Amino acid sequence: MSESNIEVRKLDHIRICLDKDVEFKQKTTWLEFVELIHSAAPELNYSDVDTLTEFLGKRFSAPILIEGMTGGAKGTEVINRNLAMAASELNIPMGLGSQRAAVENPGLVESFRVARDVAPDVFLIANIGGVQLVEDGVKLAEEVVRMVDANALAIHLNPLHEIVQPHGTTSFKGIFDAIRKVVEKLPVPVIVKEVGCGISGDLSRKLEDIGVAAIDVGGAGGTNWALIERIRASEKGFLENATIGKTFLEWGIPTAAATIEAYALTKLPVISSGGIRNGLDIAKVLTIGASMAGIARPLLQHAVVSSDRVVATLKRLISELKTAMFLTGCQNIDSLKRVEVVVMGRLLEWVKQRGIQHPKIRL
Numbered sequence: 001m002s003e004s005n006i007e008v009r010k011l012d013h014i015r016i017c018l019d020k021d022v023e024f025k026q027k028t029t030w031l032e033f034v035e036l037i038h039s040a041a042p043e044l045n046y047s048d049v050d051t052l053t054e055f056l057g058k059r060f061s062a063p064i065l066i067e068g069m070t071g072g073a074k075g076t077e078v079i080n081r082n083l084a085m086a087a088s089e090l091n092i093p094m095g096l097g098s099q100r101a102a103v104e105n106p107g108l109v110e111s112f113r114v115a116r117d118v119a120p121d122v123f124l125i126a127n128i129g130g131v132q133l134v135e136d137g138v139k140l141a142e143e144v145v146r147m148v149d150a151n152a153l154a155i156h157l158n159p160l161h162e163i164v165q166p167h168g169t170t171s172f173k174g175i176f177d178a179i180r181k182v183v184e185k186l187p188v189p190v191i192v193k194e195v196g197c198g199i200s201g202d203l204s205r206k207l208e209d210i211g212v213a214a215i216d217v218g219g220a221g222g223t224n225w226a227l228i229e230r231i232r233a234s235e236k237g238f239l240e241n242a243t244i245g246k247t248f249l250e251w252g253i254p255t256a257a258a259t260i261e262a263y264a265l266t267k268l269p270v271i272s273s274g275g276i277r278n279g280l281d282i283a284k285v286l287t288i289g290a291s292m293a294g295i296a297r298p299l300l301q302h303a304v305v306s307s308d309r310v311v312a313t314l315k316r317l318i319s320e321l322k323t324a325m326f327l328t329g330c331q332n333i334d335s336l337k338r339v340e341v342v343v344m345g346r347l348l349e350w351v352k353q354r355g356i357q358h359p360k361i362r363l
């Protein structure tokens, strides 16, 4: 695929994500099967509730991560600038979109670099596709980290997305070894993420064994990449891709299930993402094992307007998180992580069938 085609694809993604409802339709995150227990007499003042968080050895004001979305096309600078300014103002970490386009076309470096330039102190996460690492991965990984002076690298795994995408890259053989080599050589921590189909506990464990620093589960229930690529494929006349996309529209491990699996099967910090839409979702994922909650598409519509809009949205999420903490009698994030939960229905069924041993879930 030519460079200009990658740019067109990136702009298509943003256009479709802004204009259309591209969330999962039937499958949810399954966070509705996680219930926090109301405390009618919380022994604390709301004003004392504190969301300060530690993640990968750094302190952040809240357990919220702006997930990687963009860069790699002319016009996307403004989005990364607004996201980075908001991340810096609130002291939360931020991911960038896949930097492959800028490796192939240095004219696009600025669309990523802008985040570092406007926010020299922000915890910035570089991004590259795992499938791109299969050949000469270490060199590529070092280059994308250097491009933005990144504090960490996220390697995204997206096999369904690549299948549905016209001309997607589907040569995944050797990917695990490629990730291992990058982890060994890179001076910054490596996070492995999905983009909406989830990472199983078994894969999380294998990734832990090769030294990955954190798992970002990228579960099902939020932004749906089979749907986004199905829409693109239909627009461009790739009917087979569009049909496959339709068949696999509801494919993937729901975010709550993936979070529980990664937490139960590894000792790694878990980022819970995919369909996190409010502060109560954030509270719930923390109670079932996440260290951070990641959010992508809900921030996009604000990031195209201004950093103030992004800040306002994130502040609303933090207020909702604090409300959930207050209502469960938790003054800080550590106590929220310890609080009891009730897991029900399909999520409980999943945990049982998978034989997952989670300290808070009684089978």
Ligand SMILES: Cc1cc2nc3c(=O)[nH]c(=O)nc-3n(C[C@H](O)[C@H](O)[C@H](O)COP(=O)(O)O)c2cc1C
Residues within 6 Å of the ligand: 013, 014, 017, 067, 068, 069, 070, 096, 097, 098, 127, 154, 155, 156, 193, 194, 195, 196, 218, 221, 222, 223, 273, 274, 275, 276, 294, 295, 296, 297, 298, 300
């Ligand atoms: C417009 C857009 C572009 C994205 N591009 C990337 C990308 O380049 N690399 C990546 O790892 N994830 C990418 N993602 C996926 C997100 O990081 C996230 O995993 C996914 O959208 C699920 O989160 P959500 O339901 O909160 O949107 C993108 C998401 C959006 C909305």
